[in-house]
Amino acid sequence: MSTRIQYIKELEKLNQDVLDMSSEISNAIEMMSEALQSLDASLSVKIMDGDDVIDHMERSIEKYCIDLVIKEAPVASDWRKIASIMRIVADLERIADHCSDIAGYVIKLSKESKVEPPIQFNDMIKIMKSMLSDTINAFITLDTALAVDVVDRDEFVDQLFNAALDEISLYIKAVPDSIEQYTSYILISKYIERMADHAVNVAKWIPYIASGEYKL
Amino acid sequence: MDTTKNIKFNVQSLNLFYGDFQALKDISFTIYENEITALIGPSGCGKSTFLKTLNRMNDLEPNVTLHGSIQLDSQDINKDMDAIELRKRVSMVFQQPNPFPKSVYENVAYGPRINGIRKKAQLDEIVEHSLRQAAIWEEVKDRLHKSALGLSGGQQQRLCIARTLALEPEVILMDEPTSALDPISTMKIEDLASELKKNYTIVIVTHNMQQASRISDRTAFFLLGNLVEYDTTIKLFSQPSDKKTEEYITGRFG
Numbered sequence: 517m518s519t520r521i522q523y524i525k526e527l528e529k530l531n532q533d534v535l536d537m538s539s540e541i542s543n544a545i546e547m548m549s550e551a552l553q554s555l556d557a558s559l560s561v562k563i564m565d566g567d568d569v570i571d572h573m574e575r576s577i578e579k580y581c582i583d584l585v586i587k588e589a590p591v592a593s594d595w596r597k598i599a600s601i602m603r604i605v606a607d608l609e610r611i612a613d614h615c616s617d618i619a620g621y622v623i624k625l626s627k628e629s630k631v632e633p634p635i636q637f638n639d640m641i642k643i644m645k646s647m648l649s650d651t652i653n654a655f656i657t658l659d660t661a662l663a664v665d666v667v668d669r670d671e672f673v674d675q676l677f678n679a680a681l682d683e684i685s686l687y688i689k690a691v692p693d694s695i696e697q698y699t700s701y702i703l704i705s706k707y708i709e710r711m712a713d714h715a716v717n718v719a720k721w722i723p724y725i726a727s728g729e730y731k732l
Numbered sequence: 733m734d735t736t737k738n739i740k741f742n743v744q745s746l747n748l749f750y751g752d753f754q755a756l757k758d759i760s761f762t763i764y765e766n767e768i769t770a771l772i773g774p775s776g777c778g779k780s781t782f783l784k785t786l787n788r789m790n791d792l793e794p795n796v797t798l799h800g801s802i803q804l805d806s807q808d809i810n811k812d813m814d815a816i817e818l819r820k821r822v823s824m825v826f827q828q829p830n831p832f833p834k835s836v837y838e839n840v841a842y843g844p845r846i847n848g849i850r851k852k853a854q855l856d857e858i859v860e861h862s863l864r865q866a867a868i869w870e871e872v873k874d875r876l877h878k879s880a881l882g883l884s885g886g887q888q889q890r891l892c893i894a895r896t897l898a899l900e901p902e903v904i905l906m907d908e909p910t911s912a913l914d915p916i917s918t919m920k921i922e923d924l925a926s927e928l929k930k931n932y933t934i935v936i937v938t939h940n941m942q943q944a945s946r947i948s949d950r951t952a953f954f955l956l957g958n959l960v961e962y963d964t965t966i967k968l969f970s971q972p973s974d975k976k977t978e979e980y981i982t983g984r985f986g
């Protein structure tokens with residue numbers, strides 16, 4: 517057997533594809549955060565349109581993995597990486613979906629009278645974004661410690677989410693007319709909280725890719 | 733070590749030299765009964781040499797020196813056993829099928845006959861039973877008295893396995909038994925090996941990594957005369973502990 521040069525190149529391309537997909541998603545989160553602050557409907561439409569591109573990236577990475585498995589019968593760390601990527605891209609794709617979901621509510625909010633948004637959003641989005649970018653770094657460098665740190669950070673997002681809900685219910689009691697808007701904000705908080713959960717799912721694969729350690 | 737299984741071979745500190753050239757370096761490991769153990773590694777790493785030590789085929793070569801011990805069922809095969817006796821218990825199937833230029837029937841009956849079985853009815857029974865065990869009976873039952881050389885390569889290989897089985901060994905050593913065969917015949921030999929391990933212990937050398945992962949229970953990775961890693965096949969192919977094993981099985985060198 518000779519060194520499988522072509523195969524190794526294909527594995528490198530797979531890494532690059534995952535990086536490209538995550539940077540596309542980071543952009544979407546960036547836009548979502550901006551649209552949410554300024555209740556910008558046209559930016560929201562742009563986010564929703566962009567989701568198709570990310571869906572397509574997910575499908576093509578999946579297909580690439582399937583082809584590699586069939587052609588190359590990967591084993592050991594190669595196999596662990598490919599099997600994990602097939603799961604990881606599904607979580608990444610869900611993160612992008614939630615950006616679109618939030619964009620949909622931003623459009624709705626932009627047509628209603630403006631109310632004070634919960635103050636926790638900025639921090640929630642900031643932490644969630646850091647979780648996503650760190651989990652991708654940890655994936656590329658196989659940094660298990662960083663992955664564990666991402667998992668731990670989810671706690672803060674959860675706390676902020678609960679605080680946001682408390683704040684929203686106070687607003688609703690104070691200004692019952694704003695219930696429509698605040699219902700949207702409740703859902704938006706939930707989506708941000710879920711986005712962090714998906715980043716955690718991705719991070720949990722990293723120890724397995726790095727060492728084969730698989731927790732049931 | 734796996735204490736739930738019986739140990740068939742216990743190899744301790746085995747060193748083998750061809751003249752001054754050391755082909756096996758301090759090899760220690762155990763081969764378990766009723767399992768398939770696969771030996772993998774790049775060409776020249778000592779797989780065949782190791783396999784041959786298990787039934788003392790190296791005895792036949794001049795200038796071979798061997799240190800260390802190999803026990804079969806706790807008996808030292810080099811000290812406490814006669815080579816002929818050993819080869820009855822531990823027999824070898826080679827890469828190229830090598831049937832005798834005789835009929836299918838005679839190929840299988842030859843061994844038992846040498847062992848003193850003369851009655852036709854008994855020989856018939858052994859021949860049929862062995863051919864059935866080797867999963868080739870249906871293909872040859874109507875041509876038992878035709879030359880074995882007329883069979884396809886894959887059929888010849890299964891015939892050679894039947895010939896081996898007729899001698900009722902305990903261990904079957906296979907040195908790249910499918911490397912000369914097409915995929916269908918290969919699959920048949922692989923199925924056969926998996927079936928046979930219920931009653932036999934099998935040690936197989938293969939260059940086909942997927943074959944090792946498909947059929948073996950444990951895999952040993954050899955490199956330059958060293959046993960680099962030995963583990964359950966699932967573990968070795970999903971989570972090898974040695975960097976060199978990882979590099980070899982993933983095609984980073986070879």
Ligand SMILES: Nc1ncnc2c1ncn2[C@@H]1O[C@H](COP(=O)(O)OP(=O)(O)OP(=O)(O)O)[C@@H](O)[C@H]1O
Nearest residue numbers: 750753755773774775776777778779780781782793
């Ligand atoms: N009779 C011999 N005399 C001298 N050197 C030998 C002899 N047989 C084998 N060798 C050497 O011992 C080493 C191990 O050979 P061996 O045949 O065991 O390798 P192998 O792992 O089975 O390789 P392959 O995969 O090519 O069959 C090689 O370097 C080979 O050249």
Ligand SMILES: [Mg+2]
Nearest residue numbers: 779780781937
């Ligand atoms: Mg060999």
